[in-house]
Amino acid sequence: MLQGSRSWVFPSRPAILSTGVVGGPFEKKGNLSADFDQFYDDLWMGQDTYEKANRTLIEDAVAIALEKQALKNGDIQFFLTGDLINQITPSSFAARTNGIAYFGLFGACSTSMEGLALSAFLVNYHGAHRVVTGASSHNAATEKQFRYPTEYGGQKPPTAQWTVTGAGYAVVGEGSLLNDPAPRITAATIGKVMDMGLKDPFNMGGAMAPAAVDTIIGHFQDLGRDPSYYDLIITGDLAKIGRNTAFEMLKEKGYTLTDQQFQDCGMLIYGENQPVQSGASGPGCSATVLYGHLLNEMKKGTYQRILVIATGALLSPLTFQQGESIPCIAHACSIEYL
Missing domain, CATH: 3.40.47.40 (Stage V sporulation protein AD)
Known part of the structure; x- marks a missing residue:
């Protein structure tokens, strides 16, 4: 239900049923390492490019979120996701892997809540029973595209920020699916x-x-x-x-x-x-x-x-x-x- 000029209220209160959170080696050393499900020990993640590694992050986080609810790809109606790489190709290639009907989103770093808002809207108005949504980024892939390859060793000012190597995904579903x-x-x-x-x-x-x-x-x-x-x-x-x-x-x-x-x-x-x-x-x-x-x-x-x-x-x-x-x-x- 629209309330005010640009807000939605969800009477059915769609639930976050499960999540999957994957990070890289730098995140493993961070303050919140205990809250991740899985880490990779290097930025390549078994791939030959950083962009493919970004795709791997997505695939793993989605798989973990589904596994926690004993769900299969076929149990999910829609997949809403995005990233920072040109034409959100890591997200699109991950969607190719899981075969779930796909909405590719680009909101840059706002993508996580863009996807969660749209997922809740879909579930609340019976457009889906379950949706997977989330967002990802990869430090080295992003640096190469937007700034300089990390091998360049360029110096940054104190106002600069460090792109997270990580993916966080959630299964959003009907509140009636949970009793607790x-x-x-x-x-x-x-x-x-x-x-x-x-x-x-x-x-x-x-x-x-x-x-x-x-x-x-x-x-x-x-x-x-x-x-x-x-x-x-x-x-x-x-x-x-x-x-x-x-x-x-x-x-x-x-x-x-x-x-x-x-x-x-x-x-x-x-x-x-x-x-x-x-x-x-x-x-x-x-x-x-x-x-x-x-x-x-x-x-x-x-x-x-x-x-x-x-x-x-x-x-x-x-x-x-x-x-x-x-x-x-x-x-x-x-x-x-x-």
């Missing part, structure tokens, strides 16, 4: 493209912060809520620069949150001793943190209601070369343990 409490998607707010004229590809957090703030405020206004409704409001990958910017922007708009209540996935996944500059980024950032760490914390009782806002910079190597500014977007999903 589970994380359920109760609402979603779809973002608008925001462009404040920033052109620095090494400051994605600063560029994306206004989009995150716009979606958060839109969510509150559409649903008649304020920050006190949620135990945690967490952005996808604004990292230190963007998170602090968003925090101040929300305060200026009259929305007061505490440091503990307003967090960012890009600041959680890695340790202080890992050289990630401002923090983490990539579609796999919010996907792995949500489908691993955050849902585990909800099951422990740490959080009952969370709002996850995945942010994305909708640039490409071509737009950067043509001197364009960076359009950004953010999508939000409300998840409650019911």
Whole structure:
């Protein structure tokens, strides 16, 4: 049901039935390693290109999520996913492998919540019984496409972020399939493209912060809520620069949150001793943190209601070369343990 100008409320409360979370060697050394299902010890992952390794991440995470529910590919109606590589080819090739009817999504690092919102909509309105959705990224493949190959050894400024090598996927299904409490998607707010004229590809957090703030405020206004409704409001990958910017922007708009209540996935996944500059980024950032760490914390009782806002910079190597500014977007999903 549409509520307000751009939010959906899901009366049937579609459930996150199971998840699969896979990471690379750098993520294995991070703060949230205990919340991953599987790691690879090198970035090649048994493949001869990093792009193929990105596909492997997706295939493995989907297989793990299905296995946890004893499901087969034929039990899933739709597969919604995306990544950062040209024409989302890792996602499309993974869809070739699993043979599930496929929606390819591109929202850059906002893809995880774009997919979750659409999946909940499909399930809520009986367009599917079960859907698999998620997002992925691969550090070396992304660096090669958007910046410099890692072998180049190019230096980065403190505002830069580290692309997560990881994939997080979930089986979203009808709430009636579960008798026990589970994380359920109760609402979603779809973002608008925001462009404040920033052109620095090494400051994605600063560029994306206004989009995150716009979606958060839109969510509150559409649903008649304020920050006190949620135990945690967490952005996808604004990292230190963007998170602090968003925090101040929300305060200026009259929305007061505490440091503990307003967090960012890009600041959680890695340790202080890992050289990630401002923090983490990539579609796999919010996907792995949500489908691993955050849902585990909800099951422990740490959080009952969370709002996850995945942010994305909708640039490409071509737009950067043509001197364009960076359009950004953010999508939000409300998840409650019911």
